[in-house]
Amino acid sequence: xxxxxxxxxxxxxxxxxxxxxxxxxxxxxxxxxxxxxxxxxxxxxxxxxxxxxxxxxxxxxxxxxxxxxxxxxxxxxxxxxxxxxxxxxxxxxxxxxxxxxxxxxxxxxxxxxxxxxxxxxxxxxxxxxxxxxxxxxxxxxxxxxxxxxxxxxxxxxxxxxxxxxxxxxxxxxxxxxxxxxxxxxxxxxxxxxxxxxxxxxxxxxxxxxxxxxxxxxxxxxxxxxxxxxxxxxxxxxxxxxxxxxxxxxxxxxxxxxxxxxxxxxxxxxxxxxxxxxxxxxxxxxxxxxxxxxxxxxxxxxxxxxxxxxxxxxxxxxxxxxxxxxxxxxxxxxxxxxxxxxxxxxxxxxxxxxxxxxxxxxxxxxxxxxxxxxxxxxxxxxxxxxxxxxxxxxxxxxxxxxxxxxxxxxxxxxxxxxxxxxxxxxxxxxxxxxxxxxxxxxxxxxxxxxxxxxxxxxxxxxxxxxxxxxxxxxxxxxxxxxxxxxxxxxxxxxxxxxxxxxxxxxxxxxxxxx
Numbered sequence: 001x002x003x004x005x006x007x008x009x010x011x012x013x014x015x016x017x018x019x020x021x022x023x024x025x026x027x028x029x030x031x032x033x034x035x036x037x038x039x040x041x042x043x044x045x046x047x048x049x050x051x052x053x054x055x056x057x058x059x060x061x062x063x064x065x066x067x068x069x070x071x072x073x074x075x076x077x078x079x080x081x082x083x084x085x086x087x088x089x090x091x092x093x094x095x096x097x098x099x100x101x102x103x104x105x106x107x108x109x110x111x112x113x114x115x116x117x118x119x120x121x122x123x124x125x126x127x128x129x130x131x132x133x134x135x136x137x138x139x140x141x142x143x144x145x146x147x148x149x150x151x152x153x154x155x156x157x158x159x160x161x162x163x164x165x166x167x168x169x170x171x172x173x174x175x176x177x178x179x180x181x182x183x184x185x186x187x188x189x190x191x192x193x194x195x196x197x198x199x200x201x202x203x204x205x206x207x208x209x210x211x212x213x214x215x216x217x218x219x220x221x222x223x224x225x226x227x228x229x230x231x232x233x234x235x236x237x238x239x240x241x242x243x244x245x246x247x248x249x250x251x252x253x254x255x256x257x258x259x260x261x262x263x264x265x266x267x268x269x270x271x272x273x274x275x276x277x278x279x280x281x282x283x284x285x286x287x288x289x290x291x292x293x294x295x296x297x298x299x300x301x302x303x304x305x306x307x308x309x310x311x312x313x314x315x316x317x318x319x320x321x322x323x324x325x326x327x328x329x330x331x332x333x334x335x336x337x338x339x340x341x342x343x344x345x346x347x348x349x350x351x352x353x354x355x356x357x358x359x360x361x362x363x364x365x366x367x368x369x370x371x372x373x374x375x376x377x378x379x380x381x382x383x384x385x386x387x388x389x390x391x392x393x394x395x396x397x398x399x400x401x402x403x404x405x406x407x408x409x410x411x412x413x414x415x416x417x418x419x420x421x422x423x424x425x426x427x428x429x430x431x432x433x434x435x436x437x438x439x440x441x442x443x444x445x446x447x448x449x450x451x452x453x454x455x456x457x458x459x460x461x462x463x464x465x466x467x468x469x470x471x472x473x474x475x476x477x478x479x480x481x482x483x484x485x486x487x488x489x490x491x492x493x494x495x496x497x498x499x500x501x502x503x504x505x506x507x508x509x510x511x512x513x
Contacts, residue, residue, distance in 0.1 A: 001209050009198075009206045010052075010213075010298050016114070016190045017041045017054035024116055024183035029175035031121075032377055035410050036403045038119035040064070041183060043191060045112045048072040049301040051207055057117075058287045059093060059280065059333050059400040064115060065301065066282035067091035068101075071146060072113055077103040080153030082184060084163070084177075085146045086123065088137070088277045089321045094329040095123045095141040096130050096377070098163075098177075100149065102184040104191045111195050111203060114187030116180055120173065121364070122375040124166030128451050129364020129377045133240045133489045134273045134324040142166040150181065168366075168373035211302030218303045221293040222259065225347050229253045232342035233265075236316075236335055237460040239272025240327075240487030244460070246270060246316060248332075250339045254347065261285050261340065263311040263318075272487065273455070275319035276328025282309050284336030284400060288344070292351065327455040327487070330360040330379065333400045334457065338464075345466055350388050354436060354506030355463035356398040357382030359475065361502050362455040367448060376415050378406050383429045383437035383472050383505030385463065392437030392505035395424055416448035425473070425501050430462075432469030432507025439475065439502035446492045458503040459486040469507030476501045 001009065020041035028034040042053040048069035071091040075083060083101045086092045092099060099117040103110055123130040123141035130141045137143060142163065148156050163177065164170035195203040229251055236246040249265035269275045286304050290297070297303055311318035316332065319325065338355050345352040361380035367373060379401055384392040397403055408419045421443035429436030454477055462471035477484040478499040479492070492498065 001206055006209055006213060010210050012194055013043055013052040014054065016043055016187055016194070017052050019190060020114065020116055020183040020187040021054050023186045024118065024179050027179035027182050029172045029179070031406065031410060031414055033118050033176055033179070036378060036406055038403045039116060041116045041187065043112060043114055043187065044068050044072065045207055046110050048113065051112065051300050053299045055402070057402050059283045059329060063093050063279040063283040064099070064117065065286065065304070067279040068115070071101060075146060077110060078152055079103070079105045080150060081148065082150035082181060083146050084144055084149040084159065086144045088325045090145055091279065093280055094326050095143065096120050097329065098123070098144070100180045100184050102188050104188050106192050106195045106200050109200055111200060112191060114184050114191060116183045118176065118180055120176060121377040122167045122169060122173065127364070127453050127489055128366025128368060128375045129453055130375070131326050131362055131364040131377060131453055131455055133453060133487050134326055135241065135271055136324050137322040140273070140324060140326045168368055168375065210298050211300050214298040214300050214302035215305050217297045218293055219306060222289065222306065225254045225344070227254050228347065230343040230346045232339045234335055234339050234342065235461060236274055236332065237457050237486050239270040239274045241270070241272040243270045243272065246274070248316065248335050248339050250343050252340065252343045258306040258308055260308050260310070263315065266311065266315045266317055269314055269316055269319040269323045273324035273326040274328050274332045275316055275323040275325050276332045277325065278311055278318040280329050280333050281311055281317040281336050284333045285309055285340055287400060288337055288340045327362065330362055330401070331455060331457045334358050334360065337399045349467065352466070353387040353392070354385030354430065354466040354469055354508050356384040356392070356505045357439060357458060357472065357503040358463050359457035359503065360401050361475065361500055363500065364453040365450050367450045374415055379403055380440065380442060380500060380502050381405065382439040382475070382502035385505040386432060386434035386436050386469060386508040388434065388467070388508055391434045392429055394429065394438040395440040396437070416446065418445040418447060419443065420445050420497065425504065428473035428504030430465045430470035430472045430504060430507030431511045432465055433509030433512060434469070434507060436463070436465065436469070436472045436505030436507045439473065439504045441499065441501045443497055443499040445497050446494060449491065449493050451489065451491050452498060453489040454484060454487060456486045463503055463506045465506035466508050468510035472504030472506050475503040
């Protein structure tokens with residue numbers, strides 16, 4: 001293919017993912033999917049290698065890129081089939097992220113797969129929001145192994161019944177699953193049309209060309225990193241079960257035959273839920289290196305061909321079943337980004353920013369008794385780290401999450417909540433020649449009794465600065481005037497208030513007078 005043809009093909013396959021996302025958003029029932037946009041869509045080849053992805057949630061797509069090969073090889077496929085899975089140890093991330101996979105056929109030839117992953121605020125955990133302070137996977141909700149949801153375009157009633165029955169609002173779950181099915185059907189139709197217009201042989205030739213092009217761009221972009229071994233370490237605040245200052249260590253070796261990212265020395269898996277499967281750690285690693293590549297680099301397997309990953313089995317980043325993982329996907333993945341960036345800052349200091357807020361500030365809440373059952377989940381923005389040429393952005397989602405802010409109007413219209421305060425947390429960014437971004441403050445008043453769960457980080461250890469820049473302020477949580485731990489669950493009554501102040505980003509460079 002010539003350069004123009006290659007570019008057009010790459011954009012056409014990207015458009016398949018974008019259209020899938022548009023269908024999912026417009027058809028979804030839950031606030032979490034239709035308003036926060038907590039979902040991702042991607043296209044894969046017949047062997048499960050990533051071909052394209054929309055700019056949705058990095059932790060979703062990086063983990064799918066890492067684990068898809070095993071998933072698609074686990075079942076015989078026919079036109080109209082669709083598989084559902086959320087098991088973190090079989091290609092998932094954490095239980096609320098439910099993935100649907102569909103094969104794409106052209107004249108009986110399997111040409112690839114489409115997949116979407118969406119976060120469901122209720123997946124059957126005992127605590128509303130399905131993000132509990134948990135000790136085992138089973139406490140976190142319904143575990144779905146790779147299971148047929150549709151066979152030849154006919155829903156498998158038994159599978160659907162098991163999933164919906166686990167939730168407090170079966171109709172909403174059924175509606176959101178229908179939206180995910182519709183998104184995949186759209187992807188199947190569009191991808192098959194693309195392959196038919198080119199011819200199946202030319203379609204596969206074009207995929208190979210895109211991967212080769214991505215590999216060349218990646219190799220060129222990453223070749224500026226000087227050869228050597230770069231190390232960095234950081235800690236998680238705690239696991240919610242009494243274990244504190246839990247180490248994550250990385251050694252990144254840049255050589256002539258590729259890049260080795262080794263997490264040997266990272267703490268063993270813990271009792272709490274900050275463990276994660278290797279696929280989630282891979283998502284954090286892929287994300288950082290993708291940020292070093294040109295924006296027009298195709299988001300496909302070729303982009304990551306030179307990156308090799310190792311984490312000892314049984315460690316925090318490669319946990320063994322049945323370790324709890326609800327916060328690993330959201331909090332530990334954020335720290336993986338921090339340590340990989342911290343190591344690379346030694347090699348290419350002008351390219352790497354200071355630490356961002358390093359947490360998604362997870363808030364889950366809802367009720368199972370009294371009036372209607374309801375579940376709500378959101379993540380909150382904070383400060384981004386500054387770089388050598390720019391200050392950090394304030395009050396934004398950073399790194400591994402790309403979800404939207406939940407508008408106050410949507411929140412108050414759908415749930416028994418009132419937002420009393422929503423503002424910048426001024427001067428919370430780290431000082432420096434370039435200041436870190438500020439966090440935010442969000443205060444909720446409860447109009448009905450509810451159960452609340454917080455899974456947060458950077459409450460004890462501040463986001464670090466670079467080149468002499470100051471650390472960002474640590475985050476804080478309050479119930480009324482009472483300080484709360486980083487990870488906790490509790491019941492609130494009518495009229496109580498919850499305030500979350502998110503961390504600022506680290507500063508870059510020594511502040512000038």
